[in-house]
Amino acid sequence: MLDTILFDLDGTLLPLDLEKFIKIYFAEMRSSFRDLMDPEKLVKCIWTATEAMVKNVEERTNEVVFMEKFSQLIDGDLAVFQQRFSEFYDGGFLKTQESVLKSSVMHEAVCRLREKGYNLIIATNPLFPKEAIYHRIRWAGFEPSDFPYITSYERNHYCKPQPHFYQEVLREINKQPEQCLMVGNDVQEDLVALTTGMETYLITDHLIHRNDEPIQTTYQGTYEDFLGFVNQLESLKPVS
Template sequence: MIDTVLFDLDGTLLGMDYKEFEDRYFHLLGSKFKKYCSPEELYKKVWEATVYMIKSSDGVRLNQDLFFHKFNQLIREDQKDLFMTGFDEFYEKEFDMVKDATYRMDNMVRAVNILKSKGYDVIIATNPLFPKIAIDKRIQWAGFTLNDFSYVTNFEICKFCKPNPKFYEDILRLNNKKPENCLMVGNDMLEDMIAKSIGITTYLVTDCILEKECPYAPDYSSDSAGFLEFVKALPNCMA
């Protein structure tokens, strides 16, 4: 029996125009650090460090450590503290201006509230590419409070990234969950539906679908309105 629901964040709980979000994000980030390198150079450095973080997961080092291990190799030694401080400032202030590329999905807010009222444990399993502050802000943009979820992934506590199945295994291990008791809800055909490979039931929400090749078809699929009806029909959870 399902007693735990894992949710992706971007495009699942938080509606967004992905291109606009990325364009705004890198424009603001580039402006923040233009004294140290061009926006184009920064874009390349951030993506190179991000790809390294995703591909170098070893279950020992945190995503944050992997990212900065690579990023610090791409900048001058005397710039390291400037970038560390600058990133913190960016997420505290300028990152808020990315919000306009996102929107609240009322069906998903209602669905989460119903799940909680029925006794389900609700977890955010967003790809941990961002620090906690950036994820916390996006949770709030989506219409939730941080207390709505029992566990939230971020790159300061996670050691794997999607689509590595170990990302999901780690969440279940840390929260003492069994895959057969979990439902993963997401909009990415690969990164979210890959959870099925370890025995988690999957639900594809199609409002902001990211279509990618994946060997695992979703167990359920609909837009957010359909997901809301699915949740309404679920039994109360006695977990």
């Protein structure tokens, strides 16, 4: 029986202008590291190390995979760069909030699910450290403590679109696929959850679809449609 809802973050729980987010993110990153490294080389190194995380299928945390690859590409002390990354995510990264779009619909849907007694999980692609993810959860109008499980690059060993990512989350939250619904706006990354036996709900606002292949999902609709779907779900709380 369905009792757990897994949410993507960017474009799902957190409506945002992705192009603007990336532009601000790398502008601030260049500024934060300008005394340590050529800005354009830095961006290339980050993309290369990120690609290594996405392709990894070994049981090593995404942080370890990223830093291992990043260390191979830079000159200098990795510990210095790690400290600067930490400072960045509580500093310049905060300016990416300018890319967030206003919408109360998903906030209402999450609150309604909580009232009905569903388990709520953040299953964002764990490419960022938890500080960056916690900031974005707050920008969506929630607190990290609202979610008993939140993916991050320190915690998780795989990335979307690897099926291993969803299998790991299922193990971590001790749930069977038939108990879970994955909600996201990215066809290639979020609908992979179907391969585990989970059902999926594709959010069509801020839809990401990288090719013209037919979309396979259990449900799909706008933010408003999803709220309607939530309102029709049965309550899991016993009637008093």
